[in-house]
Amino acid sequence: MMCPTTRLLIASLLAVTAGACEPGKAAGPGNFIGDARRGPDLIKQYQCGSCHEIPGIAGADGNVGPPLHRIGTRTYIAGYIQNSPDNMADWIENPQRALPGNAMPRMGIPQRDARDIAAFLYTLK
Structure with missing residues (x-):
């Protein structure tokens, strides 16, 4: 027989594990600073689409790197x-x-631009 504390611990761990695998939920803190509106223009500027297929970006149909569909999940x-x-x-x-x-x-992308690109990519769910 399991003690109530052990049962509670196991139930809590199962709940945390199930929540971590919830589909469609983006990871990350709410205090991340990045401007998703700048992301598409920066993706074009740094030519990320020459290697990656990126939804919502015209001409981003590369197949060297992985497609970035649903990268935010x-x-x-x-x-x-x-x-x-x-x-x-x-x-x-x-x-x-x-x-x-x-x-x-390394593409020479400065931190601010990298954060804005990441903010946009996190909209891809």
């Missing part, structure tokens, strides 16, 4: 990094620092 970036707005912005700014040796090159 994914659990991981590059199959390794926990997906959060801050981690995504860091990844966009310097993917080699985040995961050395991966295929995505």
Whole structure:
């Protein structure tokens, strides 16, 4: 027989686990600073669509990198990094620092632009 405290702990852990896998829910804190309205223009400026297919961006039909459909709901970036707005912005700014040796090159995207691109990508659900 399980004690009430153990049952409560198990129920709490199950609830947290189920909530973490809820489809359609974007990860990340509500205090992330980024302007999603600037994202599409910056994506065009840095030519992200030459490697990625990105919904809502004309001509963004590359197939070198993964398609970014529903990127705002994914659990991981590059199959390794926990997906959060801050981690995504860091990844966009310097993917080699985040995961050395991966295929995505550093594009010279400054932090502010990376945060605005990440804010836009988080709208893709």
